[in-house]
Amino acid sequence: xxxxxxxxxxxxxxxxxxxxxxxxxxxxxxxxxxxxxxxxxxxxxxxxxxxxxxxxxxxxxxxxxxxxxxxxxxxxxxxxxxxxxxxxxxxxxxxxxxxxxxxxxxxxxxxxxxxxxxxxxxxxxxxxxxxxxxxxxxxxxxxxxxxxxxxxxxxxxxxxxxxxxxxxxxxxxxxxxxxxxxxxxxxxxxxxxxxxxxxxxxxx
Numbered sequence: 001x002x003x004x005x006x007x008x009x010x011x012x013x014x015x016x017x018x019x020x021x022x023x024x025x026x027x028x029x030x031x032x033x034x035x036x037x038x039x040x041x042x043x044x045x046x047x048x049x050x051x052x053x054x055x056x057x058x059x060x061x062x063x064x065x066x067x068x069x070x071x072x073x074x075x076x077x078x079x080x081x082x083x084x085x086x087x088x089x090x091x092x093x094x095x096x097x098x099x100x101x102x103x104x105x106x107x108x109x110x111x112x113x114x115x116x117x118x119x120x121x122x123x124x125x126x127x128x129x130x131x132x133x134x135x136x137x138x139x140x141x142x143x144x145x146x147x148x149x150x151x152x153x154x155x156x157x158x159x160x161x162x163x164x165x166x167x168x169x170x171x172x173x174x175x176x177x178x179x180x181x182x183x184x185x186x187x188x189x190x191x192x193x194x195x196x197x198x199x200x201x202x203x204x
Contacts, residue, residue, distance in 0.1 A: 003060050005126065009133050010056050013099060014071040015046045017137060020098035022074040025091045030080035038074050046071040068140050068189075073147075085156055092152025099138035106130045107200030131201060135193045143188075145177055146170035 019041065022033030033039055051070035081087030106127045113124055144150040146169050158166055180188055
C-alpha cells in the first residue's frame with residue numbers, strides 16, 4: 001500500500017512541477033505549453049511511463065534511500081520570452097520552487113500536528129511522505145548540470161565566454177547525473193533533504 005501511495009504522491013508532485021514551468025513560461029510571453037495542452041493538472045498530459053512509474057517503482061522495491069522521477073518536459077520556446085536572459089532561469093526555477101512550496105505547506109501542517117496529536121496520528125505519514133518527496137524533487141532538479149533546472153540559472157549567471165563550454169555538457173548531462181546518483185546518491189541528496197526536512201517540520 002505504501003508503494004502505491006508513494007508513487008501517487010510522486011506523480012502529483014511531478015505534475016505540479018511541470019505545470020509550474022508552463023505557467024511561468026506562459027506569463028513571460030511564451031504560449032507553447034498552452035498550445036500543447038500542458039497547462040493542466042490532468043496527469044495523462046504530463047506523465048512519462050519510465051520516469052513517472054518504472055524508475056520510482058524500481059527505487060522503492062530496491063530500498064533506495066530516496067525516490068525520484070520525472071514527467072515529460074513542458075515544451076517552451078525561450079525566444080518567445082520577454083526576458084531572453086533571465087526568462088529561462090525563471091522558467092527553470094519555477095518547477096523546484098513549486099516543490100519547495102508544497103514541502104513548506106505540508107511541513108507547517110506537520111508542525112501544527114505535533115501539537116494536535118490526533119491530527120498527526122491520522123495524516124502524519126502521508127504528510128511526511130509529501131514533504132520528503134517534494135524536497136527530493138526540488139533538490140534533485142536544482143543540481144546545476146544540463147538539462148536539469150539548476151543549469152538554467154547557471155546559464156543566466158555565467159559570462160558569455162563560458163556559455164558555449166558549459167552547453168557542451170548537456171550532451172552528456174543525463175549520464176553525468178545518473179553516475180552521480182549511482183556513486184554518491186545517498187550523500188548527494190539524503191543529507192540535504194534530511195536537513196531541509198528538519199528545518200521545515202521541526203522533526204528529526
